[in-house]
Amino acid sequence: MTEYVHGYSEREALRLSEQADTLEKLLHRDTIYPPGAKVLEAGCGIGAQTVILAKNNPDAEITSVDISSESLEKAGENVEKNGIKNVRFLQANIFSLPFEEDAFDHIFVCFVLEHLQNPEEALNSLKKVLKPGGTVTVIEGDHGSCYFYPEGRNALEAWHCLIRVQAQMKGNSLIGRQLYPLLKESGFRQVKVDPRMVYVDSSKPELVDGFILKTIIPMVEGVKDQALEMQMMKEEAWKKGIEELHETAEPGGTFCYTFFKGWGTKEK
Amino acid sequence: MTEYVHGYSEREALRLSEQADTLEKLLHRDTIYPPGAKVLEAGCGIGAQTVILAKNNPDAEITSVDISSESLEKAGENVEKNGIKNVRFLQANIFSLPFEEDAFDHIFVCFVLEHLQNPEEALNSLKKVLKPGGTVTVIEGDHGSCYFYPEGRNALEAWHCLIRVQAQMKGNSLIGRQLYPLLKESGFRQVKVDPRMVYVDSSKPELVDGFILKTIIPMVEGVKDQALEMQMMKEEAWKKGIEELHETAEPGGTFCYTFFKGWGTKEK
Numbered sequence: 001m002t003e004y005v006h007g008y009s010e011r012e013a014l015r016l017s018e019q020a021d022t023l024e025k026l027l028h029r030d031t032i033y034p035p036g037a038k039v040l041e042a043g044c045g046i047g048a049q050t051v052i053l054a055k056n057n058p059d060a061e062i063t064s065v066d067i068s069s070e071s072l073e074k075a076g077e078n079v080e081k082n083g084i085k086n087v088r089f090l091q092a093n094i095f096s097l098p099f100e101e102d103a104f105d106h107i108f109v110c111f112v113l114e115h116l117q118n119p120e121e122a123l124n125s126l127k128k129v130l131k132p133g134g135t136v137t138v139i140e141g142d143h144g145s146c147y148f149y150p151e152g153r154n155a156l157e158a159w160h161c162l163i164r165v166q167a168q169m170k171g172n173s174l175i176g177r178q179l180y181p182l183l184k185e186s187g188f189r190q191v192k193v194d195p196r197m198v199y200v201d202s203s204k205p206e207l208v209d210g211f212i213l214k215t216i217i218p219m220v221e222g223v224k225d226q227a228l229e230m231q232m233m234k235e236e237a238w239k240k241g242i243e244e245l246h247e248t249a250e251p252g253g254t255f256c257y258t259f260f261k262g263w264g265t266k267e268k
Numbered sequence: 269m270t271e272y273v274h275g276y277s278e279r280e281a282l283r284l285s286e287q288a289d290t291l292e293k294l295l296h297r298d299t300i301y302p303p304g305a306k307v308l309e310a311g312c313g314i315g316a317q318t319v320i321l322a323k324n325n326p327d328a329e330i331t332s333v334d335i336s337s338e339s340l341e342k343a344g345e346n347v348e349k350n351g352i353k354n355v356r357f358l359q360a361n362i363f364s365l366p367f368e369e370d371a372f373d374h375i376f377v378c379f380v381l382e383h384l385q386n387p388e389e390a391l392n393s394l395k396k397v398l399k400p401g402g403t404v405t406v407i408e409g410d411h412g413s414c415y416f417y418p419e420g421r422n423a424l425e426a427w428h429c430l431i432r433v434q435a436q437m438k439g440n441s442l443i444g445r446q447l448y449p450l451l452k453e454s455g456f457r458q459v460k461v462d463p464r465m466v467y468v469d470s471s472k473p474e475l476v477d478g479f480i481l482k483t484i485i486p487m488v489e490g491v492k493d494q495a496l497e498m499q500m501m502k503e504e505a506w507k508k509g510i511e512e513l514h515e516t517a518e519p520g521g522t523f524c525y526t527f528f529k530g531w532g533t534k535e536k
């Protein structure tokens with residue numbers, strides 16, 4: 001089918017690590033804290049970002065919290081599997097954190113605000129436990145930043161289901177573009193936002209495979225049941241949509257998605 | 269209204285030049301040809317890009333063609349006003365160029381393919397007059413890459429009018445994402461495409477003013493008559509749409525748009 005799918009199996013491990021590496025660098029390369037820094041990771045989930053954060057900051061003292069004890073258990077395993085020693089986990093609600101004021105030097109929040117009904121309130125709550133002069137780093141996606149070629153009508157519709165399902169769950173998958181005003185309105189100073197665009201064409205087989213086929217399409221497929229139940233699409237159209245999304249991974253296809261990384265500082 | 273609109277008049281000249289400078293660098297900084305290179309600019313219009321190209325390449329011999337003699341006249345004035353001496357103008361159709369095969373070392377095409385019904389055919393025609401080993405450089409926008417905050421419903425609709433009007437005129441304002449396959453299918457080698465995203469928030473007053481207020485909104489307003497005539501929107505909704513677009517230029521607003529720059533080489 002494609003020049004890059006040939007030889008897939010023997011190169012899989014290498015390519016997967018190349019892909020992870022590419023996205024990891026794109027999003028995380030510049031999240032580096034000084035040795036000894038007390039860092040709070042708010043909303044660590046199953047620890048996918050925790051591992052990266054801890055590896056990039058082996059001499060920081062990281063506290064990772066999540067509201068779900070189930071996720072925390074997986075995060076613990078994930079961190080242990082990777083031989084990481086500088087993370088402690090704690091079950092906590094981001095809106096009522098069990099820490100003293102000014103407890104942390106820095107705060108890290110990645111793919112969390114998009115799931116909250118009150119992201120500004122969350123940032124305010126986080127600011128309380130941050131030391132004056134400390135920074136918050138926020139990374140979020142923006143599903144409205146996604147476009148592709150060829151642009152099949154059903155693929156577009158399926159993609160919009162993803163946005164609508166998240167909105168139904170009181171989340172906001174279009175939050176990336178909103179980081180700047182959110183950080184400003186939460187009272188952070190020296191706010192800066194930097195978009196990190198992922199552009200994929202067939203000259204980048206590791207992203208075709210790792211981003212379009214292994215990240216984006218499974219993410220869309222993940223809302224199939226809800227989308228069909230809520231009658232956002234008919235099953236036949238959904239199936240076509242997924243097929244059309246696969247066309248973007250063929251040699252003539254392209255895919256674009258943008259993450260946003262933002263920073264703010266608590267006033268001294 | 270906004271912190272950056274205060275003091276507007278006294279800073280206007282400076283800011284306009286800063287904005288032009290920012291976008292100019294984003295798109296053109298890496299279009300540098302060797303001294304003596306024979307460069308064809310295809311579709312120069314009124315010479316907006318010609319001036320930049322010629323200033324960045326004072327020792328190249330530039331030939332700029334356009335199908336419209338009216339535009340060429342303005343381009344000539346534009347170039348003269350800027351004291352540029354290394355450009356000659358010629359009226360020509362991109363699909364039947366009045367040059368010998370292999371006449372040029374390099375070709376430059378900026379904001380042209382989006383207006384053509386057969387962009388691949390245009391690239392093929394250009395390839396004929398390019399020397400083996402020579403390069404083509406293509407810059408195009410992609411109107412589907414545009415999103416903003418706040419995202420007013422009428423603003424979105426007005427923006428889509430822009431895309432639809434261009435489609436009615438047999439153009440394709442979503443061509444940026446398609447550059448890679450277009451260059452490949454036209455037979456160019458070593459094809460590479462690099463997206464150039466413009467991200468605007470209120471920490472960048474020169475882009476708020478120069479990009480949102482002076483480029484984007486006037487561009488949308490430019491299709492008002494066609495959009496209303498074709499009954500794409502009602503006048504009241506259109507008016508609201510333009511108001512909503514202005515909100516993206518206020519302190520809480522953000523705006524995103526991506527240009528695509530592509531390169532290909534003619535086989536030796």
